[in-house]
Amino acid sequence: NAGVTQTPKFQVLKTGQSMTLQCAQDMNHEYMSWYRQDPGMGLRLIHYSVGAGITDQGEVPNGYNVSRSTTEDFPLRLLSAAPSQTSVYFCASSPLGTYNEQFFGPGTRLTVL
Amino acid sequence: LAKTTQPISMDSYEGQEVNITCSHNNIATNDYITWYQQFPSQGPRFIIQGYKTKVTNEVASLFIPADRKSSTLSLPRVSLSDTAVYYCLVVVYNTDKLIFGTGTRLQVFP
Numbered sequence: 001n002a003g004v005t006q007t008p009k010f011q012v013l014k015t016g017q018s019m020t021l022q023c024a025q026d027m028n029h030e031y032m033s034w035y036r037q038d039p040g041m042g043l044r045l046i047h048y049s050v051g052a053g054i055t056d057q058g059e060v061p062n063g064y065n066v067s068r069s070t071t072e073d074f075p076l077r078l079l080s081a082a083p084s085q086t087s088v089y090f091c092a093s094s095p096l097g098t099y100n101e102q103f104f105g106p107g108t109r110l111t112v113l
Numbered sequence: 114l115a116k117t118t119q120p121i122s123m124d125s126y127e128g129q130e131v132n133i134t135c136s137h138n139n140i141a142t143n144d145y146i147t148w149y150q151q152f153p154s155q156g157p158r159f160i161i162q163g164y165k166t167k168v169t170n171e172v173a174s175l176f177i178p179a180d181r182k183s184s185t186l187s188l189p190r191v192s193l194s195d196t197a198v199y200y201c202l203v204v205v206y207n208t209d210k211l212i213f214g215t216g217t218r219l220q221v222f223p
Binding site: 033050094105 | 145147154155156157158159162200204209210211212213214215216
């Protein structure tokens with residue numbers, strides 16, 4: 001199993017550009033989520049999904065969109081990038097249900113100029 | 114949601130036992146306590162989880178007193194490779210959401 005994969009590893013954008021961060025998992029997990037981590041800080045939840053076709057907002061959803069058309073994929077879209085979105089983005093997945101271990105991807109480091 | 118408080122940083126030497134304590138005064142009856150480890154430039158990794166008393170796995174032990182308002186992660190005989198940030202989280206019943214604090218940065222010296 002590849003686990004949770006994220007692409008790209010690094011990305012530089014200009015203010016106002018849009019892009020999609022990709023996340024995929026091959027463990028047939030229902031639950032998937034996106035976090036951002038700013039320097040020296042803990043992770044903050046952006047959006048999450050409990051299954052295909054179902055998404056919901058986390059702590060910091062503004063400026064981001066998600067969709068979940070398949071169990072495997074959970075892309076994160078930046079609509080109009082801003083310097084405040086410079087961060088490292090992590091995707092995670094787990095089986096549905098409380099208390100399950102979550103598996104994190106390697107992250108995407110995004111810089112917005 | 115139960116907020117967690119843990120030390121910002123800790124130092125240790127190779128071979129020592131390290132105990133990181135976390136307080137979670139507002140934990141609810143059905144909430145669990147879970148700990149994740151994060152190395153630089155990597156995503157967090159699950160270490161251990163528990164509800165009460167003591168849980169042990171091949172990596173660590175987790176001690177939770179009867180009132181469950183705190184918990185202690187114990188790492189036996191740390192090595193340089195245990196240098197990382199350790200996050201204490203309360204997992205709220207009936208939700209998969211993880212709420213991270215700032216964690217404890219553990220530095221292990223030779």
